[in-house]
Amino acid sequence: MTYFSKEHKEFRQRLREFLEKEVQPHIAEWEEAGSIPLSIWKKMGDQDFLGLSYPKEYGGKALDYFYDVVFNEELGKMNSGGFVITQQVVQYMSAPYILNYGSEHLKEKYLPSIISGDTVSCIAITEPEAGSDIANIQTSAEAKDDHYIVNGTKTFVTNGIQGSFAVTAVKTDLEAEAKGISLLVIDLDSEGIHKTELKKLGWQSSDTATLTFENVKVPKENLIGETGKGFEYLMNGLQLERLCLVPSAIATMEYALDESLRYMANRKTFGKNLNKVQVLRHKMAQLTSEVEALKAFSYYCAKVYNEGIYDVKLIASAKLIATELHEKVATQCLQIFGGSGFMEDHPLARMYRDTRVGTLSAGSSEMMKDIIAKVVIDKKEYTSLTHTETKHPSPFNEEHDLFRASVKDFLKREVIPNLDQWEEDGEVPREVYEKFGAMGYFGLRFPEAYGGSDLDIWYEVVLHEELSRINSGGFAAAMGAHFFLAMVHVNGSGNEAQKQKYLTAGNEGKLIGCLAVTEPDTGSDVKSIRTSAVKEGDHYIINGAKTFITNGVNSDYIVAAVKTNPEAGYYGISMMLIEHDRKGVSATKLNKLGWKASDTGEIGLDNVKVPLENLLGEENHGFFYIMQHFVSERLSIAAGSVSGAEYAIELTLDYMNQRAVFGKKIKEFQVLRHRIAQMSAEIACNKQFLYSIYDRHSKGEYLVKEASMAKLVCSQMLDRVTFECLQMFGGNGFMEDYPLARMWRDARLNQIGGGTSEILCEIISKMIVDEKNYASKTA
Structure with missing residues (x-):
């Protein structure tokens, strides 16, 4: 999603140069003095930096709101909350009331001098x-x-x-x-x-x-x-006041993260640089991921505001998350500097002090949660005096919406009534795969030549979201393991004969596949797998074991990662198609904590003879095929996590509306309302982060870092949400009859599958600390 034009970028550069020359060198001096010279406003006015979205008849520029986003981001990079707030109070917190509600006399009297920088307001x-x-x-x-x-x-x-x-x-x-x-x-x-x-x-x-x-x-x-x-004017105006705080907070957080990374690269303790200390690397990966998620959310909020949509919950959510995260980043980054960060002449000390007021101003965090709770729980509608209600921007069009309706109907009719039985049986019947395939759900993204539909990526997002809302991670995993793990490898690396055989029947649900990478002694450490494939004449002889394989018992074929060159590490891995009924292939069903409706197995490969033509793609390119598809896999887990969290909130709200204790419904208890509000804000934030990455992914970008960040924060969120929601059910939440018990169990694997949260932090830290570049490699 593109928010900034060439003109926005030129404006940013000009403003940045001005601030670096006229403001940054004087920050310490102004901090000491406790005030900013009035001359700085005049200089800013002379450079046309003020009144960006104000009408031209009063001296403004009549620009879109993203110029204001740029303005606040660049101010935030100065790491002076005092300087930032003096500007924001004038441009976004006081003068807008005159502009939006004042008489022509007041506008003509006060606005031109505000925009020229001759007057300061409060x-x-x-x-x-x-x-x-x-x-x-x-x-x-x-x-x-x-x-x-x-x-x-x-x-x-x-x-x-x-x-x-x-x-x-x-x-x-x-x-x-x-x-x-x-x-x-x-x-x-x-x-x-x-x-x-x-x-x-x-x-x-x-x-x-x-x-x-x-x-x-x-x-x-x-x-x-x-x-x-x-009062009405203030309630309307507070939305802009809250919204303008977000980009400046994000820019300051990015400044703190950059400063911390620089310090870590140069500071040595116990004989090594801090940037080699794993706990600090993971801390930076976590914080950076959360800031990136918030940044994407803030741009979405800015777009909504720019299009004239009045969304109190959205802006309250952005303000809540931004100010709370700002405080977290300031605290944890200062910790990295040790005693140096506690010194007044250190920039993190100032940032630490300045951030504290964020959760208090423009409505405290507690007030934001009250507002969000009123919308989410009480269904309160806030109306605007200045904005026109229009539809929120969405990546989904009418065709996507019709497709979503068809998926909902199919799941309601063919799946949901049978889930309890499948959970008990530990597997999904084969005929269900055929019904799923007959609806075209397996072949959404695959070529029409092999029975697919060749649709855009958003159909896939819809499918992931709806599968996550039936409260069976096992069913979603069984379907996903077939088309999203196994078939995607055949489509990406297979030759014509392999595609004709496996894709065509796979799209129909008549051949079920699974992906087998993990081994008993190697989980995320793919390069260390030991399953061997030794070439003998026109066959490979395969020996080894694979574990935690979804569809590993009842599938028809296995897409297996094998070592064709045991000495070559990453460069010795190949992908192999292995029919499940070949001699020497065995499978043992595993008993799992969650995902009960999927069959998960440990596969044994004992001198299995596989024809050379079953090699998938090029020999010794397997690691790169796996890495290539990890981006999509992680995004799919993130999509399921977000939608699953939304569904958990919906179930909990229904319960809160019905359950009464101590003489009142539990939806009236403020502590529970605030928990719901916090979770709802996080879901909204992570959802827009995920959609922004999908948008770029759909254009062909290879987003290892971003997909890893999305999977990290979204799966962590699902874990928290299901835990908190289960808590609200009290003892009922611990009963198998209540859906939260299953949901809580199933959610646990989202932080494990597709690379654990710890592995994701390793990947992210390599990219942000070591500046490693993961390029897309295909044969």
Whole structure:
């Protein structure tokens, strides 16, 4: 998904050069001074960096929101929360109320000077006794003749000392709670205003004040919009305020990760560089994966906002995850620096302090969870005064939706009623494969010449998602092992005769395949497999054992990784087609924790004679074929993990709506509501991360790092979600009659199959720490 044009990139470069010259060298000085010179705003205005999305009639540029994304990302790279917030308060938190709801008089009076950089503004909402509870503010504005008399106190006002005016929330009706709130533009040089500068834990380069209003006269023409509509305006405006925080937070996290990697490359302890310490490498892999997921999600949120869609839950989710992750990254990166990170002259010390306010400002994390819970659990709908409701951007078109409906219908009719029996039997009947094949589900991506449909990748995503929603990892694994593990190798590396034989019958579900790579003593360490294939005349003689093979007992053929050159490591592995009924092939069914409906076996290969023409692809290219298909396999596991997590939440919400304890339904308990909100936010984030990778994958990009990251974070998420959801069922969740028991067991393998989470961290760390490049290699 492309979000930035050539013009966006040119703007980024110009802004970056300005910030590196005019801002970065002075950050320490401004931190010490506790304020930023007003001249920097004028310089930014002169360079057309302000008012990016504001109308041209007020001096703005009328650009799309992705220019604002670039603006906030580049500000974040300065590693100064104080500098960032001073800019954001003006451009995204105060002036927009004038733009969106103010009179033409107010717009003409205040907006041009904001955009030119001649004026700095602030927003005054919070009071000593009213933070997130805006409805209970006490600052009063009594109408008298042609003006208001304002009395009260506002606190935590960024730019409150240097600001020229404040967009201020006041009570024009003290008895009306939320409906009594109005917004006034108050010039801060007015008589009766007293400013007290506050000392803060972080954001030290920004000035922050308590403003006290004592009989301050404010012209009635300074009312923004209508009397009593202030609360509505604030609720709408808070979405932009929350959204603008996300890209700057991500950029600061990326800065911290880059700084940590540089330090690890140079710092030696116990005789080796820190970048060789596995626990630190894995920490960096984990953090980087989470930041990448959030970044993809943030771009999706920006696109939704840019298209005029008002989605309170989406933005609350982005703000919640971004600020919580920001704190996590700051803490764990500072840890890497040891005592150095605790020193004031170290950039991570400043970042550590600055990030702490993120989970408090623009609505605390707890408030974000309350909002998300209202949408997810109570089905609350938030309406907008400025946005038009339209359909969310989606990678799926009408044909995909029709296909999804057909899959749902097939599963509901042919699969779901029989799952309990198949779980008990430990296998799926062969006729089900034929029914599945008759629907065309095995051949979605395979060529029409062999009975496939040659469809785009999103049909495959739909299938993975729907299979994960029937609550049987075993059934999904049995189907997937056939077409997504075995057949994909035949399609990718097979010759014409092999494709005609195995793909055609495989698409019909009449020949069932399995992939056999893992061995009893070698799991993810593929290069160390010991199953040998020795060439004798017109045959290979194969000896060895394979384990954890889905469809390993009842399949018709095996796509097996074998060593054709035992001394060559990676370069001695080949792929071989082995018919299951050949002499010397044996299979023993394994008893598993989950995935009960799939047959999983250990396969023995004892002097099995296989014709030379059963070699799949070129000899000694097998490792690269396996690696090539790992990208798709990991993405499929990630897709199943996300959709499975969504289904777990749905089941849990149904239970929460029905189950009552201590006299009320459990959906009313805040601690459970917040858990649901947290999980829902993570699911939304990881889903868009996954879709962004699929989009690139569909265009032919070989995404080892990204697919590994997606599989890592999505499978970890599924594990957490099923665990937390099972907990909400109490003792019922431990009973086999309840679906969460099976789901929890099945979910455990998602972190193991396709490369364990630890192996994925190894791969990711090689790419981000060692800068290893995994190129696509095919014969």
